[in-house]
Amino acid sequence: MDEVGRDQGRDDVTEAFDDVVRLMIRHLADHGSLTFTAIMCLGRLYRDGPTRLTELAAVEGSSQPSTSQLVQRLERQGLVVRVRDPQDGRASLIALSDAGRTLVANRLRDRRDRLAELLATLSPEDDASLRLAMNVARPIIQRLIETARRSDKQARS
Amino acid sequence: MDEVGRDQGRDDVTEAFDDVVRLMIRHLADHGSLTFTAIMCLGRLYRDGPTRLTELAAVEGSSQPSTSQLVQRLERQGLVVRVRDPQDGRASLIALSDAGRTLVANRLRDRRDRLAELLATLSPEDDASLRLAMNVARPIIQRLIETARRSDKQARS
DNA sequence: CCATTTATATCACGAGTTTATGTAAAATTT
DNA sequence: AAATTTTACATAAACTCGTGATATAAATGG
Numbered sequence: 001m002d003e004v005g006r007d008q009g010r011d012d013v014t015e016a017f018d019d020v021v022r023l024m025i026r027h028l029a030d031h032g033s034l035t036f037t038a039i040m041c042l043g044r045l046y047r048d049g050p051t052r053l054t055e056l057a058a059v060e061g062s063s064q065p066s067t068s069q070l071v072q073r074l075e076r077q078g079l080v081v082r083v084r085d086p087q088d089g090r091a092s093l094i095a096l097s098d099a100g101r102t103l104v105a106n107r108l109r110d111r112r113d114r115l116a117e118l119l120a121t122l123s124p125e126d127d128a129s130l131r132l133a134m135n136v137a138r139p140i141i142q143r144l145i146e147t148a149r150r151s152d153k154q155a156r157s
Numbered sequence: 158m159d160e161v162g163r164d165q166g167r168d169d170v171t172e173a174f175d176d177v178v179r180l181m182i183r184h185l186a187d188h189g190s191l192t193f194t195a196i197m198c199l200g201r202l203y204r205d206g207p208t209r210l211t212e213l214a215a216v217e218g219s220s221q222p223s224t225s226q227l228v229q230r231l232e233r234q235g236l237v238v239r240v241r242d243p244q245d246g247r248a249s250l251i252a253l254s255d256a257g258r259t260l261v262a263n264r265l266r267d268r269r270d271r272l273a274e275l276l277a278t279l280s281p282e283d284d285a286s287l288r289l290a291m292n293v294a295r296p297i298i299q300r301l302i303e304t305a306r307r308s309d310k311q312a313r314s
Numbered sequence: 315c316c317a318t319t320t321a322t323a324t325c326a327c328g329a330g331t332t333t334a335t336g337t338a339a340a341a342t343t344t
Numbered sequence: 345a346a347a348t349t350t351t352a353c354a355t356a357a358a359c360t361c362g363t364g365a366t367a368t369a370a371a372t373g374g
Contacts, residue, residue, distance in 0.1 A: 012268045013276065016291040016359055019298045020177040022197075027305035035331085037361060040179075053322060061183045074355045095218045109330060110341040112171045119170065121304045126356075133266045133294040134173040140279065141176045142289045147278045148184035192362085194330060209353060220364040225354060230329075238336055247339045 028114055037062075039107070041070055041098065042079060046104040050095035052084065059149075079103060173283055194219075196264070198227055199236060199253065203261040205253035207240065216306075236260060 025036070034042075044060060046049060051059075064126035071094055074080040079100035085091040096104065119127050182193070199292075201217060202208060208216075214224035228251055231237040236257035242248040253261065276284050 011288055012269070013288055013290055013291045014265075014272050015178050016295040016298065017181050019274070019295060019302065020174050021181050022176050024178050024299060024304065025304050027302065029158075038360070043175075052321080062361090063363060063366080070361075072323090074215065088321080090368095092322080108171075112169070115171050115174070118301050119304055122300065126300070127331080130294055130297045131168050131170055133290040133297075135168055135295070136168045137287055137290040138173040138176060140283045140290075141173065141180060142285070143279065144182065144275050145176065145180050147358065148180065148275055154327070191330065209352080219330090220332060221353070222333085222355080224332075229354090245340070245352080249353080 004039050015146075027118075028111055034103075038071060038074060038079075041074065042100055045080065045094065045096045046101065050093040052091055053094055056094055074100070183269055191260075194227060195231060195236075198224075198231065200263050202237065202251065202253045203258065207250040209248055210251055213251055231257070289291055 040060060044056065048059070053067055053071060054064055055148065056071075058065045060067065062070075068148070071080060071082075080094050081097045082092045082094060084109065085093060105156055119130070197217060197305055198213065201213065202259070205216070210224055210228060211221055213228075217224065219227075228239075229238060231238065235278065235294045237251050238254045240250045240252060242250060
């Protein structure tokens with residue numbers, strides 16, 4: 001469009017991130033009957049361990065009612081269990097069931113396998129470049145996530 | 158079960174991509190009353206221009222009925238318009254309205270701005286590293302998307 | 315003991331998904 | 345040309361998922 005587009009067109013992290021999102025969402029989804037939301041929730045529990053419903057909603061950036069219903073569905077499917085806190089009659093900890101844990105682990109492996117297949121179609125140079133680039137990028141991205149999370153939390157209060 | 162924590166030092170493009178997805182979906186969403194699905198659809202039309210409904214569904218990896226309803230909603234909101242093809246009475250081309258195009262352009266700018274704010278919290282070294290890494294990664298990722306799209310298409314036939 | 319806060323649930327509703335099916339126009343067959 | 349099939353899209357039914365508003369029930373603090 002204008003001259004700004006020239007600078008940003010060559011060096012645009014946003015565009016690259018958008019591409020990643022499209023690749024992951026569109027082509028590496030394979031949510032075998034599971035929704036993106038459900039996957040994200042289970043993945044969160046897998047990484048963070050048992051979590052209170054309200055906190056789960058907060059870290060997933062979703063509303064409490066939405067999370068409440070999601071947990072109920074996942075409970076019906078036998079993927080999570082509730083542990084009522086004896087110290088606090090209101091609260092309950094949401095945790096992965098064995099089935100849930102297995103499912104997440106399998107999914108993670110499947111995703112890795114599928115991405116590996118895709119990476120195998122690249123030239124050895126491209127494959128190496130991408131791996132190197134993403135290994136450089138990852139810790140920095142994680143710092144961005146941390147920063148974003150903090151500013152989200154602040155904006156919410 | 159196994160040590161997820163040890164993945165940190167490992168070479169795992171999947172994990173890095175997952176981080177990107179979480180960052181973009183969770184923290185850079187700001188879908189001002191617009192859904193992720195709607196955003197994706199409008200973005201597609203912005204990039205590809207007027208598209209038939211069926212093809213739109215295909216490239217977005219969504220069903221035809223789902224896309225049909227989505228387009229109806231977007232039409233109601235004045236973001237897309239239909240142009241019935243005089244050559245083919247069955248088909249209609251879906252295109253962005255002026256309002257839709259403006260909205261997508263603004264959103265893109267906002268996303269860039271917000272990401273720029275986040276990047277500004279990084280050290281100059283990290284910022285430069287991330288930009289460099291993503292500029293290396295992007296064309297390779299685009300090749301992956303192309304490959305994935307072709308194999309998706311083949312699997313569907 | 316009563317009021318407030320906190321944790322979760324429920325309700326109403328719209329968006330978005332799927333599969334199955336309907337409709338109408340184009341293409342093909344005979 | 346008429347009948348059939350295919351193609352492009354719409355509709356229906358049933359579910360997940362999101363929201364805000366509100367209910368319930370337990371902890372907390374006067």
